[in-house]
Amino acid sequence: MSRGARAGGGWSRRRFVGAVTGTALSASAACGTRPAAKAPEASADPGAPTPAGEPSGPRPLYLGTYTSVEGGGTGIALATYDPATGRVTGAGTLTGVADPSYLAVHPDGRTLYAVSEREDGAVTAVRLADRKILGSRGTGGAAPCHLSVHPSGRWLLSANYTSGSVAVHPIGASGALGERTDLVAHFTPAPGPGQEGPHAHQFAASPDGRHVLAVDLGTDTVYTYRLDQRKGTLREVARAHTRPGAGPRHLTFHPGGRHAYLANEVDNTVAVCAYDPATGRLTIGEPQPTGTGPGTHYPAQLLVTTDGSYAYLANRGHNSLARYAVEADGARLRLLGTVPVAGDFPRQIALSPDGRLLFAANQRSGSVSVFHVDAESGELRLAGEPFASPVAVCALPL
Secondary structure (H helix, E strand, O other), X not given: OOEOOOXXXXXXXXXXXXXXXXXXXXXXXXXXXXXOOOOOOOOOOOOOOOOOOOOOOOEEEEEEOOOOOOOOOOOEEEEEEOOOOOOEEEEEEEOOOOOOOOEEEOOOOOEEEEEEOOOOOEEEEEEOOOOEEEEEEEOOOOOEEEEEEOOOOOEEEEEEOOOOEEEEEEEOOOOOEOOOOEEXXXXXXXXXXXXXXXXXXXXXXXXXXXXXXXXXXXOOEEEEEEEOOOOOOEXXXXXXXXXXXXXXXXXXXXXXXXXXXXEEOOOOEEEEEEEEOOOOEEEEEEEEOOOOOOOOOOEEEEEEOOOOOEEEEEEOOOOEEEEEEEEHHHOEEEEEEEEEOOOOOEEEEEEOOOOOEEEEEEOOOOEXXXXXXXXXXXXXXXXXXXXXXXXXXXXXXX
């Protein structure tokens, strides 16, 4: 695989898919994951992380947006949510980060990371204790739309949508980012039907951290890399191809680590994938329905509950959330139905750390819907009126 970013198109399609106004910029990734490790002790700052465990008082919620579109936000929106009722309360804005369309948090809960989804892409670190920006680094590509923190906490992984490339940055002890250690562009295979080039949508580690996987809509391929834990460099070890024109967008692992679920944006399907942790090889299964019927409804992101019993899919065009039963130790998804999202164009969904609430960021309606999750049945129940937030494209509850 060739290294280095490649300039290219892709903006016109992205504007069409997620446009809020005639000049709006669309993006294609879901928001980052919450920390797996215990967060630091609570502080007087309502936006600071609080210890994991039983809900106690308001919890922090960070919201991503676009700052360069009409009606967009002015930075990363700060809010809190009540873990019992799901009620969201605004708490200001963190300015100084342009077009922070995707967010992720370090496993220790102390540092927030955001993309700047612009032609000259960048990633930024923010210390949560005092909301100090620790600096930004270039991603080496255009329109980074996804980032994640490696489970080791030592590396930040980002995906450049327009360039079709993925990047690695080291994370220092303070949470700040170092200079990029690698950049890989997806030059092969050739773009799928209707695509003019590669479009990296997601770059994230497998549950055990042994491999990192890049989902590319433009090439209809999921690439598996081995990440050198000393140098921060990537070596490709496997590729998995969807059917031509599927447009893979987002991959989510089952807690067991041997199965994953792939949302295909263009052909409106999901697929169960077998995964070999030893080799990093992903085997993509047959396409399955999204609960939306015929047509293109741009499925966005899949989530799996912590116990691996249920999965949820955001259907943007259909304005719904699909619910699946996860069966056969993760090897099978069974569609149970859909519920209205109470908003327009649900770009991203996230579960609260305790799994009792599901948040949906609705891009076109500029709102965040919150749902109670029934642990036994997996059913979703709307928790009051959605919270207004300009061009909400990402919700990250801690």
